[in-house]
Amino acid sequence: MKRKRFPVLYALQQFRKRWILLLLPLINALVRFDLPGLITSLIAEAAVILVLAGGSVLVWQNAWWQLEENALTVATGIWWHQEVTLRPEDLACVEVYRSPLQRLLGAARVNLYYAHQKGSVMLYLPWGDAQPLADALMAPPAPDSRIYRPKGLDRVGLAAVSSNLFAGIWLVILTRQQTAQVLDELAFVDRQQLEQAALSQLELVEEYAALFLPAGLAWLLTGVMLFWIWALAASALHTARFSVAGDGQRIRTRSGVLTLVTRTVDLSCVTAVDLSQSPAARITRCYPVYLRAGSFAGKDVPICIYRVGREHYLNALIPDCPLWTKMGVAPLKDRSIPAFLARPGFCGGLCLVLYLVSRWALPQVSWALGLLGLVCALWGFFQLEGFFREGINFLARDRILVRYVKGFTHHRVMVVTPQAGYLLYQTPYNLPYGRCNLRICLPAGQRLRVRSIHREAVARGFQSERQ
Amino acid sequence: MEVSPIPGGVVVFGCYLGAVGLVPALALFALVPLAGLLFWLAWLGITFLAARFGMATIRIHISPRQLVARGGTIFPWEVRLPLDAGVRLYRISTPLMRLLGCCLVRVTTPSGGVWLPAITQMDARAIARFLGGEGSV
Known part of the structure; x- marks a missing residue:
């Protein structure tokens, strides 16, 4: 050519x-x-x-x-x-991306993700050249390959996240009320008096701060929530009309309404498969499964939705990847509770103290601090789950099943590459109990962290794995 | 093969770390002489502890399939890196290091890297040959 x-x-x-x-x-x-x-x-x-x-x-x-x-x-x-x-063998994933502007101009963006090193190459090509080039670099799965397309409850599960809209609308109403209250009170305030007070009397300034702070805080929270809703809406558009095909060697996914994305992933370059159990996924009992291959992190669109009793979809797409297998955890008696609860405990305690202070000093912001305290309590609850369920299991064929909690989400990750790096580290507090934290570094920079596990057991696992 | 930092190399790194602390110490000395002196002594103490319990305790074991580095007394750590593909080795030395026959080696793989501080030039060459034999360096 x-x-x-x-x-x-x-x-x-x-x-x-x-x-x-x-x-x-x-x-x-x-x-x-x-x-x-x-x-x-x-x-x-x-x-x-x-x-x-x-x-x-x-x-x-x-x-x-x-x-x-x-x-x-x-x-x-x-x-x-x-x-x-x-060369095609250097690539883990080929992605063809068409935003509305690119569709209007008859162009497409092709992202080529490396298999054995970080980074990717981005090309802007005419639409007529983009898909043939992607197919030439990574052939699509056979036409008769198994196709997964979310239907019925799976689609409802994906759409369920939009229920956060109600929380957003409630916050907007609350913010409007707070602002209206501030504006009403401002109507009785002389501007010059405000300036003089700000310069001369600290107490009055404090009163004005008390007047403005609740509305400001409410607008801040509303901004955060609106941003969240916008992200969710974009995500819903991104995952619409989702379909996936696989023939055991490659997987091809298609998704999007306004922005069309077609991805082909070489299964021989897959480094990890991540089953993510976020709170929304738990409520709908639809667990998204994400694929990581080489430098491709694939966090935006899952390759399929896992539901209990419907493991065959995942098994057909990625053979020998029993993410749903129930595995035991190490004895809990020597596990460190602060390793899991220190951060949410500190933040929750701070919120509680501020809440109690605000009850008599600044009651207008109490609701916001209470809300933050509630979020911290939820965070602590999910981290407590990590205390009981976090761990690592060494399986056959150099595969490792890692379970860990990050934020509010419980992850079950199957590390399928032998090229993962490991860092075990201990603190003086962990040393007497023989426990350590483990950081798993996947090729191309992704990291997983498992806390408070038995060092000897992990070292034995690594030795048997490498023999 | 197994390699460890040599005492001479640890001294070199101690000197470098000590020199880094000399700049703020001198600035502080110009303002309050006693504070500058105390800062300098504290810096040397921390440097000594870091070198003694951190750098001097590192042990590196390299096999054809993986590199295992262990170190730290107060904060023990262990790094395991697979040496299957994409391994690169960087050897760094300064005149002072060459004078004491040591160098700094960095081994990187697609899934991370490790610094091998203050090892002998001979050990560094042996590691390069060992990894080079795998056809990836």
């Missing part, structure tokens, strides 16, 4: 990369607040835009890609010219 040029979107992307340079001419004028200087700056700004646009076009003209029999070559840069050659 002869050399091909990237679409015009590549030049736009190059321009966007250097947008920070656009601010340089304006800084001086804005800092001095100088209007005549601003006009000069705007002229300089136009010159900078022209130079940047010209540079982007030049970079675009000199960039090319070429697909030969067994390798893809990508060339970029003018002054620092770089040619990267990628």
